[in-house]
Amino acid sequence: MDTELVARAQNGDKEAFAELADAIAQRFLATSHRILRDINLAEDATQQALLAIWRDLPQLRDPAHFEAWSYRLLVRACYAEGRHQRRWAPNLRVLPTETAATSRPLDAVVDRDQLERGFRRLSLNHRTVVVLHHYLDLPLDRIAEALGIPVGTAASRLHYAVRQLRAALDADARPATREVAQ
Amino acid sequence: MSTDRDVQRILKSWLHEDSYEDANHVLNRVLDSLDDVPQRRPWWPVRRFLAMTPTTRFAVATASLLVVAVIGISLFTGRNVASPSLPTPEPTPTATASEAAPQPWSLGNDFFVSATVDVSGSDWNQYYASDTQAGVISRSEDAWLWLTTGVQPYENPCGLPSPPLEVGPSVDNLIDALAAIPVNVSPVTETSVDGYPAQHMTFSAPAAREGCEDGEFRMWRWNNLYNHGVGPVGETRVWVVDVDGTRVLIVLEDRGTPQESAELEQMFDSIRLAPAGETG
Numbered sequence: 001m002d003t004e005l006v007a008r009a010q011n012g013d014k015e016a017f018a019e020l021a022d023a024i025a026q027r028f029l030a031t032s033h034r035i036l037r038d039i040n041l042a043e044d045a046t047q048q049a050l051l052a053i054w055r056d057l058p059q060l061r062d063p064a065h066f067e068a069w070s071y072r073l074l075v076r077a078c079y080a081e082g083r084h085q086r087r088w089a090p091n092l093r094v095l096p097t098e099t100a101a102t103s104r105p106l107d108a109v110v111d112r113d114q115l116e117r118g119f120r121r122l123s124l125n126h127r128t129v130v131v132l133h134h135y136l137d138l139p140l141d142r143i144a145e146a147l148g149i150p151v152g153t154a155a156s157r158l159h160y161a162v163r164q165l166r167a168a169l170d171a172d173a174r175p176a177t178r179e180v181a182q
Numbered sequence: 183m184s185t186d187r188d189v190q191r192i193l194k195s196w197l198h199e200d201s202y203e204d205a206n207h208v209l210n211r212v213l214d215s216l217d218d219v220p221q222r223r224p225w226w227p228v229r230r231f232l233a234m235t236p237t238t239r240f241a242v243a244t245a246s247l248l249v250v251a252v253i254g255i256s257l258f259t260g261r262n263v264a265s266p267s268l269p270t271p272e273p274t275p276t277a278t279a280s281e282a283a284p285q286p287w288s289l290g291n292d293f294f295v296s297a298t299v300d301v302s303g304s305d306w307n308q309y310y311a312s313d314t315q316a317g318v319i320s321r322s323e324d325a326w327l328w329l330t331t332g333v334q335p336y337e338n339p340c341g342l343p344s345p346p347l348e349v350g351p352s353v354d355n356l357i358d359a360l361a362a363i364p365v366n367v368s369p370v371t372e373t374s375v376d377g378y379p380a381q382h383m384t385f386s387a388p389a390a391r392e393g394c395e396d397g398e399f400r401m402w403r404w405n406n407l408y409n410h411g412v413g414p415v416g417e418t419r420v421w422v423v424d425v426d427g428t429r430v431l432i433v434l435e436d437r438g439t440p441q442e443s444a445e446l447e448q449m450f451d452s453i454r455l456a457p458a459g460e461t462g
Contacts, residue, residue, distance in 0.1 A: 012221055014213075017216070018213055021209055021213065025205035025206075025209045025212075026203070026205045028205070029203045029204075030203050033203050034197055039203065042203070043207075046205065046208050047208050050208070050209070050212040051215065051219050054212075054216060054219055055220070055221055056221075056222055057221060058221050059222060115193070130197075134193055134194040135194075135197040162186050162189050162190055165189055166185075166188075166189040169189065
């Protein structure tokens with residue numbers, strides 16, 4: 001990111017901020033969409049994050065850290081939007097029956113719906129680390145910096161997310177399922 | 183069985199699939215509202231202060247104390263250093279949320295029970311999630327009141343998600359299942375809500391949830407909705423009410439401000455219940 005542009009925006013230059021926002025808005029929207037799994041919430045999160053960047057930019061000490069700092073604001077906005085979704089959005093899902101069944105290789109059965117279901121079962125913390133790592137290709141140390149957490153915590157979240165997703169996909173891969181009754 | 187590597191490969195591919203987000207209108211909304219969002223200037227450079235040498239830091243701190251002392255003495259003795267007549271602040275009447283008249287919210291004919299809540303203040307949102315799930319949530323989402331038919335508790339709130347326990351249809355079935363959740367729970371007490379017999383219990387926050395396998399503490403799942411966890415502070419109060427044979431679960435979570443707490447109590451006290459189809 002152009003640090004001079006960041007510095008100009010820090011000093012209230014709206015044209016500089018517009019250029020900055022234009023450079024990151026698409027990536028922010030794509031990232032928040034993947035974390036939240038809802039385009040409306042993602043748009044709201046992106047809007048809140050961009051406005052928070054404008055508002056708090058003067059408090060960023062080192063423009064060179066803009067990228068990590070801006071991701072932190074985006075993740076905060078996603079958490080704020082996601083809390084709403086997490087508690088109240090319907091999440092009717094199919095659970096595997098208790099009957100024993102032989103598992104099939106993952107590639108043979110996994111499809112978008114299964115991934116979607118499995119991913120939605122992850123907590124926002126876990127989804128975020130997965131998206132930052134596997135979508136934005138950020139290494140763990142930069143994820144840790146962006147989220148303000150130790151590197152070990154970032155690694156642990158990624159590990160548990162993959163493990164949980166794997167368990168969910170394996171469970172979904174069993175042939176017999178039933179809808180859970182209320 | 184799959185391996186972690188399989189999952190990571192598939193996940194990466196899935197996340198990179200084409201999607202059709204268009205950020206232009208979000209960007210336009212942001213740029214249009216910049217004039218309404220002033221930038222926050224750091225008024226006190228804390229970090230710079232910490233980075234000063236001890237001598238400079240001492241000098242700055244002493245100077246600040248002197249300024250505060252001079253102003254304090256001036257005010258105490260009735261003299262004013264900066265201005266001979268400081269305006270006396272007078273209380274200005276403001277319309278607070280708690281002063282707004284409560285608005286009755288009826289959950290409608292499709293809801294599983296006839297219920298009305300007087301919603302206090304303006305900082306509350308009403309959610310009608312389905313014909314068995316509805317409630318009122320503070321804007322901060324730290325306080326809420328929820329009505330539903332029941333929940334499915336987890337045997338192990340600290341474990342990875344697993345199918346929760348199925349619960350029978352009666353009030354006692356639900357009370358027994360809730361009481362069995364391994365978390366701090368008060369004894370069950372007999373009470374009433376809007377004149378209907380009810381049983382009440384309170385769940386207190388666990389001391390820590392860091393030990394949980396994935397950092398999440400899940401007490402129950404709402405009727406096939408999201409998991410509910412007890413946060414690091416606060417408590418969750420539940421009432422299981424028998425409305426002429428219809429089981430109603432009322433959940434109050436209160437981690438909000440004192441004003442939110444007071445309004446939450448008012449709203450709980452205002453609940454009017456009746457069997458579906460009748461007026462509460």
